[in-house]
Amino acid sequence: MKDSKTIRKEFIEFFEAKNHKVVKSAPVIPINDPTLLFTNAGMNQFKDIFLGKKKPEYPRAVDSQKCIRAGGKHNDLEEVGRDGYHHTFFEMLGNWSFADYYKKEAIQWAWELLTEVWKLPKEKLFATVHESDEEAYNIWKEVTDIDHSHIEYHGDKDNFWEMGTTGPCGPCSEIHYDRGENTCHMKDVEGHKCAVNGECHRYIEIWNLVFMQFYREEDRSLSPLKDQYVDTGAGFERICQILQNKNSNYDTDLFVPIIEKIAEISGVAYHQDERGVSHRVIADHIRALSFALADGGMPSNEGRGYVLRRILRRAARHGRLLNMKKTFLQDLVDVIVDVMGDHFVELKEKKAHIKLIIKAEEERFNTTLDKGLD
Ligand code: SER
Numbered sequence: 598m599k600d601s602k603t604i605r606k607e608f609i610e611f612f613e614a615k616n617h618k619v620v621k622s623a624p625v626i627p628i629n630d631p632t633l634l635f636t637n638a639g640m641n642q643f644k645d646i647f648l649g650k651k652k653p654e655y656p657r658a659v660d661s662q663k664c665i666r667a668g669g670k671h672n673d674l675e676e677v678g679r680d681g682y683h684h685t686f687f688e689m690l691g692n693w694s695f696a697d698y699y700k701k702e703a704i705q706w707a708w709e710l711l712t713e714v715w716k717l718p719k720e721k722l723f724a725t726v727h728e729s730d731e732e733a734y735n736i737w738k739e740v741t742d743i744d745h746s747h748i749e750y751h752g753d754k755d756n757f758w759e760m761g762t763t764g765p766c767g768p769c770s771e772i773h774y775d776r777g778e779n780t781c782h783m784k785d786v787e788g789h790k791c792a793v794n795g796e797c798h799r800y801i802e803i804w805n806l807v808f809m810q811f812y813r814e815e816d817r818s819l820s821p822l823k824d825q826y827v828d829t830g831a832g833f834e835r836i837c838q839i840l841q842n843k844n845s846n847y848d849t850d851l852f853v854p855i856i857e858k859i860a861e862i863s864g865v866a867y868h869q870d871e872r873g874v875s876h877r878v879i880a881d882h883i884r885a886l887s888f889a890l891a892d893g894g895m896p897s898n899e900g901r902g903y904v905l906r907r908i909l910r911r912a913a914r915h916g917r918l919l920n921m922k923k924t925f926l927q928d929l930v931d932v933i934v935d936v937m938g939d940h941f942v943e944l945k946e947k948k949a950h951i952k953l954i955i956k957a958e959e960e961r962f963n964t965t966l967d968k969g970l971d
Contacts, residue, residue, distance in 0.1 A: 601837045601851050605661055605690070605940060608831070611710050612659035612692045620660045622941070624892035625686070626901065632761050634901045635665035635889070639691035640760060640807070640828040646695050647765040647809050649823045656697035661833060662689045663888050663941065668904045678878035678915075680798055681838070681845025685908060686885035688833035696824035700770075701736050703806045703827045707772060708741040711804075715840055721775040723747045723793050723800065727756035727768035733808070737770070755794045758807040758828075763815055765822060769807040773800045774839055803839065804831040845869060847877050851936060855880040858932045863919035875915035882912035883929045884937075886955060891947040896958045909955065913962050924959040927952040 613619055623642035627633045633641060639662035645651035666673045667685040676683035694703070704724075711717045724743060726733040728750045737748045750756075759766040773793045783789040783797040791799040809826040811819040834846040841849050847856060848869065859876050860867045867876045889905055896906035909926070916925055930952050938945040 598842070598850075599840050601833075601841075601849060601936075602939065604837055604840055605688075605833065607714060608690045608710070608833075608836075609659050609661065611714060612657070612706070615657070615706060617657040617659040617692055618655040620658045622660055622662045622688075625663045625665050625888050626892045626894045632763065634668040634904060636662065637664055637666050637671045638662070638760060638828075639664070639689045639693075639830050640765070640809075643693060643695070643826075643828070644760070644765060647822060647826050647828075648812070653695035656695050658691075658693040658695075660691055660693075661940070662691060662830075663892075664689050665885055665889060667885065667908060668901070674908075677881045678874045681847055681877075682798070682801055682832070682835055684834060684846070684881050684884075686881065686888055690831040690833050690836070692827070692829050694827035696826060699825055699827060700733050700806075700808055701740060703808075703829060704733070704736050704770065705740040707804055707806060707829065707831075708743065711772070715836075717774070717839065720744060723749065723773040723775065725749045725751045725756055725771045725773065725793060727770075728752050730756075730768045730770070730808075733768070733770045749793055751794055758805065759813055763813050765809050765826075766811050766813050766819070767807055767809040769805050771802050771806070772804040774803050774835075775800050776839075776844065780844055801835055802832070803835050804829065847873070847880065852877075852880050854932050854936055855883065855929055858929055859919070862925050862928060863916070863921050865919045875918045878915045879912045879919075879926075879929070882908045882915075883926055884933055886912070886926070887930055887933045887944060887951050888941070890951045890954050891941075891943045895954065906958070909958050910962050913959050913966075917966070922963070924956055924963060926959050927956040930955065 609619055623636055625636045627636050646653045665686050673683040674685055677685055712719055724737050737743055756769050758769045776799055781791050781797040781799040791797050793800045807828040809828050810822055812822055834851055837849040838846045843849055856867050856876050859879055867873050885908055894905050895902050934944045934948050
């Protein structure tokens with residue numbers, strides 16, 4: 598089985614070989630951007646380049662960006678634990694063109710990596726394009742050997758990407774993976790039909806290629822940007838799920854060690870079905886907390902600090918559902934450092950700090966809970 602470290606490395610090396618500069622992930626706590634609670638996409642750190650306010654130091658870049666989607670426009674908090682592929686914290690693999698290449702190369706290279714390097718079966722891949730983007734539709738036909746019936750037009754909801762209520766944006770082309778009929782959780786629902794961007798979990802989006810060309814103004818109108826850019830984001834945990842032949846991100850080597858540790862300290866075995874929701878929520882939330890604290894976030898009563906406090910309390914409450922009454926969250930941090938600390942060295946450097954803050958915050962919450970319960 599290909600491990601997650603190898604998968605991340607292969608993505609980066611693929612684009613490095615195509616003259617992309619390898620850049621570091623920006624912190625999950627955004628620097629100087631009050632429009633954002635957390636870094637929610639790879640493009641955040643390049644926003645000023647898209648806006649023409651900053652000259653890029655290189656025309657192409659590749660990275661793995663740490664993202665948190667737990668508040669603001671992109672918020673996946675409620676989904677977490679119920680399915681196997683939404684997270685508060687996740688990594689987004691991205692390749693970038695700053696007024697250099699555009700739709701053709703972005704599509705061609707994504708296809709090449711997925712089908713030639715990673716050898717994903719072509720019949721399981723689907724591409725969507727924005728309903729106005731005939732150009733992207735034709736490029737898929739011309740530069741790849743995707744089954745033409747697997748190219749679909751979709752509307753703004755799925756194929757127009759925006760960072761927030763204002764900011765750089767543009768039409769996008771998404772790549773979805775068909776995980777097979779038996780991954781549909783709605784088989785028994787009358788009239789249900791599995792579909793890309795449909796209601797069941799059979800097809801999952803794995804990569805979004807955004808063609809940045811507009812700025813969304815306060816009054817909702819769109820102004821053209823000076824140049825055109827490519828911003829792609831591939832969900833790292835989802836890619837790992839597929840390449841490791843699993844049905845859930847939580848069954849990949851990114852999560853299994855954390856879930857095993859939760860099972861060990863709680864004494865409650867993990868199950869991949871409904872019974873595993875609490876294990877999954879805790880495993881997800883502890884990753885978000887560890888990264889946010891490593892990057893300077895702090896639980897508090899307002900703004901992003903409040904979101905962090907809520908995430909921690911949610912994890913602690915799920916701990917209670919697994920019969921854990923004492924603090925336990927800090928004991929999971931070592932596992933996260935083992936799994937991710939080689940690539941994200943800040944986790945190693947800040948380990949003691951992360952554990953200290955988590956423990957203090959959890960203790961305080963436990964006292965409140967106990968009082969309430971009494
Ligand atoms: N900005 C796009 C996204 O977040 C692609 O990176 O999905």
